[in-house]
Amino acid sequence: MPLQNIKVIAFDADDTLWVNETFFRKAEEDFCALLEGYMPKEEANKLLFDMEIGNLPLYGYGIKPFTLSLIEAAIVVSKGTMPIELVQKLIDIGKKMLEAPVELIDGIEITLKELSKKYRLVMATKGDLLDQERKLIKSGLEKYFHHIEIVSDKTEKHYKKLVKHLDIQENEFLMVGNSLKSDILPVLNIGAHAFHIPFHTTWAHEMIYEEINHPNFKSFTKASDLLQIL
Structure with a gap:
């Protein structure tokens, strides 16, 4: 997997950075x-x-x-x-x-801290702007991110626009998230990299049951596992 080309790593928010x-x-x-x-x-x-x-x-x-x-x-x-x-x-x-407190996913902060020393980090999530901004501020993770992207949905079009905004090529972009439907498949489809970190529960609308075989795809059990290869 040609990970040496990666310049920007984007992280999903809900159930990737914090419990949702x-x-x-x-x-x-x-x-x-x-x-x-x-x-x-x-x-x-x-x-x-x-x-x-x-x-x-x-x-x-x-x-x-x-x-x-x-x-x-x-x-x-x-x-x-x-x-x-x-x-x-x-x-x-x-x-x-x-009003619920923000509960960070185990190992996510140390992972962001270490990766931010070598890569530009982006938070790329969908949902309500005010709510996602609130959770980001309460999480204490804002300082690790070069850019914050909050969109109405995550599609190939949205990811292409983000890559263009970041002034990089698709193969220099890596997305990390818990949803195969939103964080993985559209990213792979544009020629970028996507790493899956499953959360213990997933909304039925986000479920994908097909097996993914792609050279730019990898699955991990926890966030800190990323530090072993990045």
Whole structure:
């Protein structure tokens, strides 16, 4: 693998730098518990997921869009009969997620510290601008990054634009992240490098079940493993 050409390493944020998906899974459980008088848990959870996917083109990714989907799904589940107190509880779920402390992924800070001595580091993530900026500041990791990129989605077009902005070639760019769908496949498709570090839970929308065989791809179990080859 021609890693000697790498000049810039980009890191995904949620579930690569800090814990994120765990909060969404807990919120989904709370949603189903609040609506259990209207619909069985499995059905309510599926309806919520479908609502989220349907809203992505309008709302995008993040906690605030998720909270709107909670409320919309509850309206459907309850057939419009839920009390206003339930709406407030759903809003409170979203606020609690926004106010949650930032929990760093094990080994990520020492990895960034060491890599920043040799490479330009970039945080490249999708989601709500205000929320992602808040988490970055609270994380204490901002000082390691040369550039911050927060986009509505991660596609080949977005990555090509980022590479151009960084004034490098595709084969000089490496992306590190937990999502095969967002962090790996589109990066490989533009001729760049992509390293996968799985998180213990992944949103169903981000799941990819195909095996990846590509010379620019590698999978690791933890962030600090990167220091062995970079």
